[in-house]
Amino acid sequence: MSARDAACASLQAHDAGAAWDRYDVVRAGADGLNAFLCVDRAATCADPAGLLAGVPVAVKDNIATLGLPTTCASRILAGYVSPFEATAVRRLREAGALIMGKTNMDEFAMGSSTETSAFGPTRNPLDPTRVPGGSSGGSAAAVAAGVCRLALGSETGGSVRQPAAFCGVVGVKPTYGRVSRYGLVAYASSLDHVGVFATSVAEAALGLEVIAGSDPYDSTSAQVAVPSFVPEASDASRPLSGVVIGRPIEYFPASLDPRIAAVCARALETLAALGAEIRDVSLPSTDLAIPVYYVLAPAEASRNLARYDGVRYGVRADARDLQAMYERTRSGGFGAEVTRRVLLGTYVLSAGYYEAYYRRAQAVRALIAQEFTQTFASGVHLLFTPTAPTTAFRLGAVSDPYAMYLSDIFTVTANLAGIPAMSQPIGRVDGLPVGGQIMAAPFDEATMLRVAAALETALGPEAHR
Incomplete structure (x- = not known):
């Protein structure tokens, strides 16, 4: 059986009936996950011979779908149904996938825990007292709970990789431009990506292969051929000799939980045993990534x-005049985190502050991207880091906004630089998953996925202990 056939078979083995059975079990439990905002039990297969024929796929609720609401987990879009669908969704349907429903998320993708949703938080399937990460927490939870084996999420600063790490699944963010953003509700257009969740590297590779490619409806989509990712991701028997993997010292600070550092060290030792060269590298502007991200x-x-x-x-509030209607609609429709970020963004773009904040942040963003470019040009093929500085924290445990922002300290750099990055399970701390992050040069998802698959196979059950 070919690598592609094996990946298709593993996905198709999880049929729609099983998905709905599992969904009902989860919803009936005392600790409902609240992973879905709406479902479609009547979803049909557009191509019975397609790569994903009959495969249930969950879609984050900021990705436009026909016939299902697209609310971005916000009251301001409650009940809104898009008149068009996202290119990524269309490509899944054309491959035979069943779009089973829309998943919960942080409102307008602004958050790192799926607690800012206007429709209540999602819970982590591995421990319902904890968050699943965010902002794509519903999609990550759906895959981790076994409701589906493939789901779409979106990323602006780590919203696929961080929840993948917290839920113990695979999450892939491609190169900026590799997957069309058409139909993805915009948060920060120069940073937004559509990404994939799956239960294995090979299945994530297949999902990415289906949705990738240029799109005339998205001027930022790249005119770059899409290789066959699946054989690369599945051929874990190929040695890694000649592959140089950088260990950025800034991503392993003294403050990092020593247990997470130890799990990452074991993963690096495994990669070295497979033949890869591990080399310490430096990305000195890393400490500026969070401030830059939260300006831009x-x-x-x-x-x-x-x-x-x-x-x-969307929703319209009744008011005596136009100005009052604007104020009442936006004040009542947006939650606290969205309001905070809109006000912050308006401030940094205002007269007298544009040069001091926005323009300087753009300059530092360019510097961060340049450091990645120079590192990859030096002979380093990939970078390996922790995905997140902690494991999944308890619901309500992080109330300070800046402390929440630091959950993405290791992930925002890949969005700022536009490079591909992914998270995969590499071990556990106190029974909770730890994610290992692999980053690659632009449009080199194939190498990233091949090495990730080799690591996945070598770690085996140890990655989930």
């Missing part, structure tokens, strides 16, 4: 979310 992303969000004004679509 809110700035873009303040522009993108200006369209939600109660005039064109």
Whole structure:
């Protein structure tokens, strides 16, 4: 059986009936996960001979679908049904996938725990007292709970990789431009990506292969051929000799939990035993990534979310005049975190502050990207780091916004630089999953997936202990 056939068979073995049975069990439990905001039990297969024929796929609720609401987990879009569908969703359907429902998320993808959803938080299937990560927590939880083996999420600063790490599944963020953003509700357009969750590297590779490729509806999609990712990801028997993997010293600070550092060290030792060369490297601007991200992303969000004004679509509050209607609609429709970021973005773009904050942040972003470029040009093929500085924390445990922002300290750099990155399970601490992050040069997802598959096979059950 070919690698592609094996990946297809593993996905198709989890049929739609089993998915719905598992969904009902989860929903009936005392600790409902609240992973889905809506479901479609009548979903049909568009191509019985397709790569994903009959495979149930969950879709994050900021990715447009026909016939199902796209609310971004916000009251301002409650009940909104898009008149068009995202290119990624269309490609899944054309491959035979069943779009089973829309998953919960942080409101407008602004959050790292799926606690900012207007429709209640999602719980981690491995421990319902803990968060699944965010903002794509519903998709990660759906895969981790066994409701489906493949799901779509989105990333602006780590919203696929961090929940993948917290839930113990595989999460892949491709190169910026590799997957069309058409139909992805914009948060920060220069940072947004559509990504994939799966239970294994090979299945994630197949999902990515289906949705990748240029798109005339997205001017930022890259005119770059899509290779066959699946054989690369599945051929774990190929030695890693000649592969140089960088260990960025800034991603292993003295403050990192020593147990997470130890799990990462074991993964690096495993990669070395497979023949890879492990080399310490430095990305000195890493400590600036969070401040830069939280200037640029809110700035873009303040522009993108200006369209939600109660005039064109979405919820409209009654008021005596237009100005009052704007104020009541946006004040009542947006939650606290979205409001915070829109205000912050408006501030950094305002007269007198644009040069001091926004322009300087753009310059530092370019510096961060340049450091990655120089590192890969030096002969390093991949970078390996922890995905997150902690394991999944308890619901309600992180109330300080800045402390929450630091959950993405190891992931935002890949979005700022536009490079591909992924998270996979590499071990556990106190019974909770630890994710290992692999980053690659632009459009080199194939090497990233091949090495990830080799590590997955070599670690075996140890990755889940």
